[in-house]
Amino acid sequence: MSLTGAVFTTPDGAEIAYRIRPGRDTFVLLHALGCDANLWTGVVAALPPDVGLLVPELRGHGGSTLGWRPPSVELWADDVVRLIRQKAIERPAIVGISMGGYVALSIAATQPGLARGFAFVSTTAAPDDEAGKQRRAAAIATIRRDGWRAYAESSLPTLLNGSRTHAAERRDHVIRMFARAGDTGLPPALMALAGRPDRRPALMTIGVPTVVVVGSLDEITPPDRARAIATAVPGARLHVLDDTAHLSVLESPSKVAAMFGTL
Secondary structure (H helix, E strand, O other), X not given: OOOEEEEEEOOOOOEEEEEEEOOEEEEEEEOOOOOOHHHHHHHHHHOOOOEEEEEEOOOOOOOOXXXXXXXXXXXXXXXXXXXXXXXXXXXXXXXXXXXXXXXXXXXXXXXXXXXXXXXXXXXXXXXXXXXXXXXXXXXXXXXXXXOHHHHHHHHHHHHOOOOOOOHHHHHHHHHHHHHHHHHHHHHHHHHHHHOOOOOHHHHHHOOOOEEEEEEOOOOOOOHHHHHHHHHHOOOOEEEEEOOOOOOHHHHOHHHHHHHHHHO
């Protein structure tokens, strides 16, 4: 069964686009910065066809608008929780890559009974340090001065392994997604990421099955960041994907999907 697209409106007027498929053992899939629901196309194809899926597009990304509240990871998490409850989805497994991982960590910290399991993919529980915040500021300045495409193209070498087969197609895929976020969606998202809290203290409280996935070539959230999450979460399993950069769900979708079987 294919996914159906829809939109719901938050109390502060944001229109949140999402894709949904009814089924057993629902997975909620949360995308990375600049991306949208299309990031998960390969993973969706690799998952069993009878599992349920909920794939939101976070504020300012894809088909979703911003609303009037100041951007934050907590606000994105609130939107996702609201959508899960609106759809009466019980005990989903929540999967987040990079920025989506920060949202999943926020849900784990604030909604401990909501999910049956978590997958933290190419992400970190640590906040931005001062150098990281300055890099966010520089990215915002680039977008202001030169537009979203300049920022997106400068990011590609760390998002993807350019030496892999079909790298050019993946590059075009990423650019198409970034175009939908554009000059309007990317700057507030970057500000939200710079201001996100430290989720490391909450890791030891996660009491559901958890997998942690990272690419061996990930320069944005290197394997040591994933290892720190896996070490702190009781019983978590760490998977390191060879020859894979930051957008692991785009480069190795079948391998990533296979790791969700324990959730």
